Amino acid sequence: MQGIRTERTVITLVSAGDAGDLRTYYLRNVDHLGPWEPLRSEDYHSAAAWKDRARDFAGEALRGVAYRYVARLEDGGEIIAVANFTNVVRGVFLACHLGYSIDREMQGRNIMFEVLDALIPHVFQTYGLHRVMANYLPENARSAQLLQRLGFEVEGRARDYLKINGKWRDHVLTARIDDPDGGVRREDG
Numbered sequence: 811m812q813g814i815r816t817e818r819t820v821i822t823l824v825s826a827g828d829a830g831d832l833r834t835y836y837l838r839n840v841d842h843l844g845p846w847e848p849l850r851s852e853d854y855h856s857a858a859a860w861k862d863r864a865r866d867f868a869g870e871a872l873r874g875v876a877y878r879y880v881a882r883l884e885d886g887g888e889i890i891a892v893a894n895f896t897n898v899v900r901g902v903f904l905a906c907h908l909g910y911s912i913d914r915e916m917q918g919r920n921i922m923f924e925v926l927d928a929l930i931p932h933v934f935q936t937y938g939l940h941r942v943m944a945n946y947l948p949e950n951a952r953s954a955q956l957l958q959r960l961g962f963e964v965e966g967r968a969r970d971y972l973k974i975n976g977k978w979r980d981h982v983l984t985a986r987i988d989d990p991d992g993g994v995r996r997e998d999g
């Protein structure tokens with residue numbers, strides 16, 4: 811399997827063949843992800859829905875409107891994390907939104923950081939983007955910490971920004987710019 815390899819993971823763009831693994835990942839993490847995601851319809855996780863969705867995701871990457879990635883610990887292993895670069899706008903903006911999650915069991919090991927630390931420069935270089943925007947619920951301390959370590963800067967707070975888990979919720983807005991002199995804030999300074 812081709813892909814981006816980090817110390818502990820192999821990361822690939824979603825293809826139609828990932829439908830089953832994506833379904834398994836999201837079903838395994840329904841409770842873990844629920845507080846941070848929109849309410850889902852009853853048939854959202856049916857095998858047919860995931861088959862269509864994975865095919866659509868692959869098509870979006872071909873059209874250059876969204877790039878969705880999955881990470882595994884080894885080729886052919888189960889999906890342990892996802893990172894979605896969506897809402898790609900070109901022209902003078904060259905920007906997109908970033909959303910991500912990691913399997914509940916894999917939290918607290920720096921793996922999400924490892925995946926995004928590899929993917930963000932890849933997305934800047936491969937697709938010629940300039941700005942990645944990531945927004946989080948004020949109480950999502952893990953997400954806040956992760957974004958800060960990845961070099962995202964807080965740009966403001968938006969009221970009633972997204973309907974999460976059934977409620978319009980304020981979000982903290984952050985962005986990372988493709989800045990050759992800036993970038994990741996590492997622990998060693």
Ligand SMILES: CC(C)(COP(=O)(O)OP(=O)(O)OC[C@H]1O[C@@H](n2cnc3c(N)ncnc32)[C@H](O)[C@@H]1OP(=O)(O)O)[C@@H](O)C(=O)NCCC(=O)NCCS
Pocket residue numbers: 842843846909910911912913916917918919920921922923924945946947950952953956
């Ligand atoms: C947000 C989310 C991806 C963060 O995952 P995470 O595992 O905390 O993120 P990281 O990969 O940065 O790992 C940091 C953790 O690894 C630990 N760690 C281990 N080795 C480390 C190292 N060398 N350097 C830094 N941290 C290290 C840290 O201590 C920290 O764990 P702790 O908070 O328990 O102390 C995860 O909580 C998640 O999937 N949440 C649900 C979905 C979600 O909220 N998505 C984002 C919506 S905005």
